Amino acid sequence: MNIKQYLDSTYLKTAEQADISEAENIGIFTEFIQEAIDENFKLIMIRPNRVALAKEMIAEAKSTVQIGTVIDFPEGKSSLEEKLHEAKVAINNGADDLDFVCNYEAFKNGDIDLVKEEIRECTELGLLNNKVVKWIIEVAALNEKEIIQLSSLIKNVVISTFQEDCFSKVFVKSSTGFYKTENNLPNGATIPAIKMMVENASPLPIKAAGGVRTYDEAVAMIKLGVKRIGTSGAKMIANGQSSNDEY
Numbered sequence: 629m630n631i632k633q634y635l636d637s638t639y640l641k642t643a644e645q646a647d648i649s650e651a652e653n654i655g656i657f658t659e660f661i662q663e664a665i666d667e668n669f670k671l672i673m674i675r676p677n678r679v680a681l682a683k684e685m686i687a688e689a690k691s692t693v694q695i696g697t698v699i700d701f702p703e704g705k706s707s708l709e710e711k712l713h714e715a716k717v718a719i720n721n722g723a724d725d726l727d728f729v730c731n732y733e734a735f736k737n738g739d740i741d742l743v744k745e746e747i748r749e750c751t752e753l754g755l756l757n758n759k760v761v762k763w764i765i766e767v768a769a770l771n772e773k774e775i776i777q778l779s780s781l782i783k784n785v786v787i788s789t790f791q792e793d794c795f796s797k798v799f800v801k802s803s804t805g806f807y808k809t810e811n812n813l814p815n816g817a818t819i820p821a822i823k824m825m826v827e828n829a830s831p832l833p834i835k836a837a838g839g840v841r842t843y844d845e846a847v848a849m850i851k852l853g854v855k856r857i858g859t860s861g862a863k864m865i866a867n868g869q870s871s872n873d874e875y
C-alpha cells in the first residue's frame with residue numbers, strides 16, 4: 629500500500645500568518661503545487677482563493693492531482709448561507725473536496741439544530757455536485773464527551789439523510805491545525821481523539837489532520853483506521869516510506 633494515497637498535502641497559511649508579503653506567499657504556494665505535481669500526490673488542500681490558480685497549474689502540467697479546499701476556515705462560525713455561498717464558489721472554481729469547519733462553538737453552546745442543519749445542507753450541496761465532503765470538528769476545542777457526541781451527531785445526520793452509497797464520501801476530520809490552545813497543548817490530531825472519532829463516526833471515514841509530521845505518526849493514524857491524513861509535511865512523510873512497507 630502506498631502512503632501517498634492517504635495524504636492530503638496541505639498549504640493553508642495566509643501571508644499574514646506566515647508573516648511574509650502576498651507575493652512571497654504566492655511564490656511558496658506555486659512551489660507547493662509544483663511539489664504535489666512532481667510527487668504525484670492524490671490531493672492538495674488549499675485556501676479557496678487559490679483554487680483557480682492551482683487548477684490552472686495542474687491542468688498545464690497534465691497532472692491528475694486533485695484539489696480540496698477549506699470552507700469557513702478556521703473558525704466555522706459563519707451562517708449557513710455564507711458557508712453554502714463559499715462552497716458554491718469553490719465548486720465553480722473546480723474544487724474536488726470541500727472541508728467545512730463545523731460550527732463547533734454553536735455545538736458547545738447547545739445549538740444542536742443549527743449544527744444539524746448546516747451538516748445536512750452543506751453535505752447535500754457537496755454530494756449533489758459529486759464532491760467529497762469533510763467536517764472539521766476541531767478536537768482541541770472539545771472535551772472527550774464533546775468529541776464523542778459531535779462525531780456521533782455528524783454520523784447520525786448523514787446516515788438518516790443520505791443513501792448508504794454516500795457514506796464513504798463524508799468524512800469527519802479532526803482539526804484545522806490553526807486552533808490556539810492554552811499552555812501549548814496539542815492543537816491537532818492526537819491518538820486518543822482519533823480513536824474516539826473512529827469509534828463514534830463509523831461508518832463515516834475519518835481524516836486525521838493537524839500536527840502529523842512523520843511517517844511513523846501517519847502509520848499510527850492509519851492503524852487506527854483513518855482513511856486520509858491532512859498534513860503540511862506530506863513530502864517528508866512520503867519520503868519516510870521504504871519500498872517494502874506493508875500495513
Ligand SMILES: O=C[C@H](O)COP(=O)(O)O
Nearest residue numbers: 804805838839858859860
Ligand atoms: O487541514 C489540515 C491542517 O491544517 C494541516 O495541519 P498541519 O499544518 O499541522 O499539518
